[in-house]
Amino acid sequence: MSTAEFREICGMAEFRAAEALQRAVWGKDSMPDPGDLMMVIQAEGGLAAGAFVDGRLVGYVFGFPSATPGVQYLHRLAVLPEMRGRGLGAAIKWYERRWCLTRGISHVRWTFDPMQAVNAALYIDRLGARSTTYLVDYYGAIGGIEEGLPSDRLLVNWYLDDPIVDAKSQGRFVSEEVEDCLRVRLPHDVESLIGHDRERTLAARLMLRDNLRDAFASGYAISGFDCSERAYIFTRNRPA
Template sequence: MAAAEIRDLSGVADFRAAEALQRTVWGEGDVPDPAELMMVIQAEGGLAAGAFVDDRLGGYIFASPNATSRVQHSQRLAVLPEMRGRGLGVALKWYQRRWCLRHGIRHVRWTFDPMRAINAALNIDRLGARSTTYLVDYYGAMGGINEGLPSDRLLVDWFLDDPVVDAKSEGRLPRENVEDCLRVRLPHDLETLIRQNRNTALAARLMLRDSLRDAFASGYGISGFDCSDGTYILTPVFAAARPQEKK
């Protein structure tokens, strides 16, 4: 299969393909961002880009301007199931970083389901995003792959000129201080757990919620993710050392 081309979406066909891709990834019960909305947001300063393989949209990213100057809200990132394992998701995020830096944006925020290890591995380990905010049932009842569980989310901050993020963007592995850390492990194979026993999945959701909220309240924040055993690494008060927003 050919290498992916990462570029901004252009034309109605691209945006329709992005709308259809959402339905495939999140399931028919989910409500996708419509093509018309994505086109308007892009025209007004947002980002809508795709990973194209043999001229087919295999993954896409959608982000909008934030009420805070030089901050972007990243709304969606998705890769078709048959296209996974090719690095399209991380390629789209590094494309987003380059796009934002060209446009004077230094801080990107988004939410993700804290129980999904594949998302934690991308957002926290691969990209260097951080979190100190747990959102309880953020979207209310949802359909598709999220049906039946509270829509809890982590709000993450991605500081694009952070030295750690810069190192990760170049494939370097920065030395991370993990002294005095807490570790919170995710349930193994969430998708199977949801299919087989939603009550057990719900109990796991509530346990993770309590663990992370207690840690945040005690002055810890998520600064790493151990992909080998699906564990969040939380270190104390890293929020105090965050880069200052540039005026």
């Protein structure tokens, strides 16, 4: 594979390519961020950027300033299915971190589906984001691969100047000593059910919802993800 170039999206043809990329990732029935909206938000200080290979947009990130100074909200991150497994998702996020820090932004937050182990591994384990907030049916009814399911999400916080995040950005993975922690494992093979078995997927969603909300209610925060056990790691000593 040619070396990927990471840069801001430029021109309506590339913004339309970002629309097409979203449909390829989330399904034809999903509603992509419109190209003209992304262009305007970018012009007013938001981030609309991507990974380009041989001039083709293969990954995409879209975020915008929040009402809190120094805090950006990440709305979308996507990599084309055929380009996954090459580290592009993490590389796009590290590009986002550099982009934000040069503009005085030190905190990025976003949501993701807590049943997706791949996303948990990227956001929590590789990037060092953390969470104390579970959002029930956040977007309401949506189409695509989640049609017919409550759109539950974890709200995560990524503190860009955190020493642990900085170490991870340099490939230095720092182990933390914790005295009080608990683990919540993902339901077995849950990803294979999504889009194929709505009844079993819904049961898995509700079970995970209860387990994560109970942990948060007990004063724990998600501070890690064990990829081998597919388990969220909760601690008391690193609140989000």
